[in-house]
Amino acid sequence: MQExxxxxxxxxxxxxxxxxxxxxxxxxxxxxxxxxxALPGGFVRKNEALNDAVWxxxxxxxxxxxxxxxxxxxxxxxxxxxxxxxxxxxxxxxxPDQDLSWLLExxxxxxxxxxxxxxxxxxxxxxxxxxxxxxxxDQLPPLILDHTQIVQKALETLRRNLDRKLVGVNLxxxxxxxxxxxxxxxxxxxxxxxxGTFQRKMLSLDVLKRHEKQYSGAANKxxxxxxxx
Amino acid sequence: MQExxxxxxxxxxxxxxxxxxxxxxxxxxxxxxxxxxALPGGFVRKNEALNDAVWxxxxxxxxxxxxxxxxxxxxxxxxxxxxxxxxxxxxxxxxPDQDLSWLLExxxxxxxxxxxxxxxxxxxxxxxxxxxxxxxxDQLPPLILDHTQIVQKALETLRRNLDRKLVGVNLxxxxxxxxxxxxxxxxxxxxxxxxGTFQRKMLSLDVLKRHEKQYSGAANKxxxxxxxx
DNA sequence: CCAAAAGTGTTTTAGCTACACCCATGA
DNA sequence: TCATGGGTGTAGCTAAAACACTTTTGG
Numbered sequence: 001m002q003e004x005x006x007x008x009x010x011x012x013x014x015x016x017x018x019x020x021x022x023x024x025x026x027x028x029x030x031x032x033x034x035x036x037x038a039l040p041g042g043f044v045r046k047n048e049a050l051n052d053a054v055w056x057x058x059x060x061x062x063x064x065x066x067x068x069x070x071x072x073x074x075x076x077x078x079x080x081x082x083x084x085x086x087x088x089x090x091x092x093x094x095x096p097d098q099d100l101s102w103l104l105e106x107x108x109x110x111x112x113x114x115x116x117x118x119x120x121x122x123x124x125x126x127x128x129x130x131x132x133x134x135x136x137x138d139q140l141p142p143l144i145l146d147h148t149q150i151v152q153k154a155l156e157t158l159r160r161n162l163d164r165k166l167v168g169v170n171l172x173x174x175x176x177x178x179x180x181x182x183x184x185x186x187x188x189x190x191x192x193x194x195x196g197t198f199q200r201k202m203l204s205l206d207v208l209k210r211h212e213k214q215y216s217g218a219a220n221k222x223x224x225x226x227x228x229x
Numbered sequence: 230m231q232e233x234x235x236x237x238x239x240x241x242x243x244x245x246x247x248x249x250x251x252x253x254x255x256x257x258x259x260x261x262x263x264x265x266x267a268l269p270g271g272f273v274r275k276n277e278a279l280n281d282a283v284w285x286x287x288x289x290x291x292x293x294x295x296x297x298x299x300x301x302x303x304x305x306x307x308x309x310x311x312x313x314x315x316x317x318x319x320x321x322x323x324x325p326d327q328d329l330s331w332l333l334e335x336x337x338x339x340x341x342x343x344x345x346x347x348x349x350x351x352x353x354x355x356x357x358x359x360x361x362x363x364x365x366x367d368q369l370p371p372l373i374l375d376h377t378q379i380v381q382k383a384l385e386t387l388r389r390n391l392d393r394k395l396v397g398v399n400l401x402x403x404x405x406x407x408x409x410x411x412x413x414x415x416x417x418x419x420x421x422x423x424x425g426t427f428q429r430k431m432l433s434l435d436v437l438k439r440h441e442k443q444y445s446g447a448a449n450k451x452x453x454x455x456x457x458x
Numbered sequence: 459c460c461a462a463a464a465g466t467g468t469t470t471t472a473g474c475t476a477c478a479c480c481c482a483t484g485a
Numbered sequence: 486t487c488a489t490g491g492g493t494g495t496a497g498c499t500a501a502a503a504c505a506c507t508t509t510t511g512g
Contacts, residue, residue, distance in 0.1 A: 009236045010337060050305025050337060074303045074339045076279025108239060108279060108339075110303045178491085197475060199492075204473095219484040220490040407464085426502055428465075433500095448511035449463040465508070475498075482491080 004102045006043035011107040012054050013041035013147065014069075015154035016062065018118035019171040023136045024187040025118070026151065027061060028143070029129035033092035036085070037141040039150060040132065041109065054112050061132060063122040068115040068170035072157040073150075076108040080146045089128055113154040115170035155188075162188060166207055166228065175225040177214055178202065233331045235272035240336040241283050242270035242376065243298075244383035245291065247347035248400040252365045253416040254347070255380065256290060257372070258358035262321035265314070266370040268379060269361065270338065283341050290361060292351040297344040297399035301386040302379075305337040309375045318357055342383040344399035388418060395436055398457040406443060406452040407431065 016027040029038050042057040044050055051071075058067050083104040090100045123132040135141065137155065140148070161167060168184045169176070182198045202208060207229055213222040245256040258267050271286040273279055280300075287296050312333040319329045352361040364370065366384065369377070390396060397413045398405070411427050431437060436458055442451040 007238045007335065007337070010238055044305065044337075046335065047307065049307050050303065071303065074279065074300065076273065076339070078276065078278050106236065106275070108236070108273075110305070110337075194475065195491085196477085196493075201474085213482090215483080217484080218490080219482095219488065221482040221492075223491055423502065423504095424464090425466080425504085430501080442509095444510080446511080447463080448461065448509095450465075450509035452464060460512085462510085463508100464510100465506105467504105467506075469502105469504080471500100471502075473498100473500085475496105477494105477496085479494080480492085483489085485487085 004043075005045055006102075007046055008102070009105060009107055010044050011041055011109045012044070012050070012057070013039040013109050013111050013150055014054060014058060014061075015039060015111065015113040015151055016058070017113060017115050017137075017154075017158070017171060018121060018134060019184050019187060020118040020134070022183050022187060024184075025134040025136050026140070027121075027123055027132055028135045028140065029125060030131045030133070030141075031089050031092050031128065032130040034088040036089060036144050037147075038089075038129070038144045039147045040126065042126070050110065054110075058114055060126065061124055062116060063124065064116060064120060068167065069112055070114075070157070070161070071110060071112050073153055074108060074110045075146055075150060077146070078106075080109070081106040082145060085144050092130075093128055095127070109150070111150050111154065113158060115158075115167060117171065117173055119173060158188060166202075166205060169228040175211060175227055177223040177225060179223060181226070233272075234274055235331075236275055237331070238334060238336055239273050240270055240338045241273070241279070241286070242268040242338050242340050242379055243283060243287060243290075244268060244340065244342040244380055245287070246342060246344050246366075246383075246387070246400060247350060247363060248413050248416060249347040249363070251412050251416065253400075253413075254363040254365050255369075256350075256352055256361055257364050257370065258354060259360045259362070259370075260318050260321050260357065261359040263317040265318060265373050266376075267318075267358070267373045268376045269355065271355075279339065283339075287343055289355065290353055291345060292353065293345060293349060297396065298341055299343075299386075299390070300339060300341050302382055303337060303339045304375055304379060306375070307335075309338070310335040311374060314373050321359075322357055324356070338379075340379050340383065342387060344387075344396060346400065346402055348402060384417075391417060395431075395434060395457065404440060404454040404456055406454060408452060410455070 018025050027040055029040055040057065040061045042053060044053040054069065059065060086103045090103060093100060123134065125132040140151065162185065168181060171184050172180055178199050181202065182193055186193055208226045209229065210224045210226055212225060214225050215222045247254045256269055258269055269286065269290045271282060273282040283298065288294060315332045319332060322329060354361040369380065391414065397410060400413050401409055407428050410431065411422055415422055437455045438458065439453045439455055441454060443454050444451045
């Protein structure tokens with residue numbers, strides 16, 4: 001069997017959430033020649049911590065450090081082992097001297113989701129893929145292997161964890177209005193929330209600071225800008 | 230590198246919870262010659278689903294099928310890679326012709342917790358360990374590697390998930406009294422619960438059936454036996 | 459009849475929802 | 486002054502917690 005710099009049989013995939021235009025989106029890689037779409041992922045170096053490997057991959061894909069990151073499940077069914085799919089992807093490799101046959105082995109994938117500030121990201125494809133782009137979560141292209149299932153489970157976990165530690169703020173710039181935060185919640189939960197109720201609940205958590213008002217130029221009261229802690 | 234029947238670098242560990250004598254307990258393996266304690270765990274065969282591998286291990290350790298099982302985290306720090314510990318364990322191997330050098334590699338561990346009916350379990354050591362016994366969760370011996378941390382995280386996750394689907398019933402026999410169920414909750418949460426409140430909450434879920442009363446011989450009202458669904 | 463524990467009714471409390479009113483803003 | 490949207494007070498509802506009363510059981 002082929003050796004590589006990475007731990008064999010182990011991969012990670014990351015569901016990177018961003019928020020823009022009132023929509024929840026995730027980053028998807030595309031392989032033009034194979035016509036395939038996949039989640040950004042990677043492998044763990046032999047003397048590297050699992051979490052560090054994921055940080056490294058996120059940095060490469062987004063340009064960002066210090067991302068809100070959560071591990072949520074490890075996928076290990078036999079159904080996700082499809083060497084023919086990997087073969088297609090390897091065929092599109094632009095460096096033909098590279099031996100990527102180790103990719104044809106079976107992999108377990110540890111799945112993470114990340115919440116990032118859309119405005120700061122510079123989406124960057126990896127060595128094998130041709131593009132890295134935002135897709136609305138309810139308008140995803142068909143994804144390879146079990147990646148659709150991974151996104152599904154990421155969303156479920158995110159929804160369940162929404163209230164813990166006010167994670168929604170990680171999808172916004174450092175300063176945001178209460179309305180923007182509400183739109184984040186609505187995009188994640190997929191349902192409308194009552195305005196007054198939401199504002200009160202957020203403020204009662206005592207973790208949001210208020211700053212100057214944001215004058216939009218519109219003929220209405222200017223909302224406070226808020227920040228997290 | 231040594232080949233084995235298993236996927237390299239991948240292990241699982243299981244925190245098997247039981248309830249007895251009003252205490253929450255877990256199964257711990259002991260290696261006599263090395264004087265070490267560890268969680269039951271195992272490895273994934275090359276053409277076996279991850280979850281199936283864990284089922285297989287649970288069957289071997291407890292004699293039970295159809296166990297309530299939940300995956301909760303994958304541990305992959307460098308700090309958990311301690312070949313010297315594995316070396317000690319391998320030294321105690323009773324089959325000296327067996328080549329276990331593949332155990333000295335680095336492993337990621339996918340951690341699960343299981344909830345089982347204490348009365349039905351026949352704890353059974355694995356090939357390398359000498360005993361498999363119940364320990365109260367707050368009186369565990371020092372465990373190898375990061376296994377103490379794994380137990381800690383299992384408990385946190387279990388507490389967070391307690392309300393979902395009434396998981397506590399998996400720690401009890403098919404027929405149980407409301408008091409026993411309450412003691413399970415108290416053992417897991419580590420705090421007393423108000424009797425009336427608890428009973429009402431459980432009954433309001435509409436998932437418990439009532440059966441005949443259980444006459445203990447004591448001079449008090451006999452409680453109903455309940456079952457789940 | 460008593461003590462002990464189960465079952466259940468009642469009161470209190472807290473939190474959430476909906477509605478509404480007032481305020482700030484720029485046309 | 487008006488239309489628009491933000492901030493907040495208040496009344497009503499619902500769920501949960503605390504308390505207490507009643508019932509069952511064996512001595």
